[in-house]
Amino acid sequence: MNIFVANLNYKIQSEQLKEIFEEFGEVESAKIIMDRNTGRSKGFGFVEMPDDQQALAAIEKLNEAEVDGRTIVVKKANPKD
Template sequence: MESKLYVGNLSYNVTEEQLRELFSQAGAIKEIAMIMDRDTQRPKGFGFVEMTTQVEAQKAIELFNDHELDGRRLTVNLARPKEDRGGSRGGSRNRY
């Protein structure tokens, strides 16, 4: 089990500091990443919190999934690994 969490349904007003304060109740935080739109530089409404242990990550899920923060109910679960983005995306296939 990993210790990196997906945190979704964030209000656009929530700051990294607010997430740090909230998730530190479950244990030590290794890293926080708030995902921003690269064009507008505005928050996309989700981010990632990496706890230092799997036990702390599980505790954070139990404490904060469906927890209200800034008027919105958070979605907290284990982050899925990035999918391999390499290789072909279709293109020309030899159909002869």
């Protein structure tokens, strides 16, 4: 399942994002969206979890959770189609 994560602190990186979700289940990959010009975080990212039930549980538990002093927002990612 693809997961959208927003309101992240700019210093959070893909590896940190992955660790955050790993405490609630298996994480296949995690990616912070970086600005292509500055190379800095855009403040949001995506996480892929192979187990849908763990993914949904992680969304519920990590949404509005405090990470590095910021309250993050976690949702299902939009389908690509």
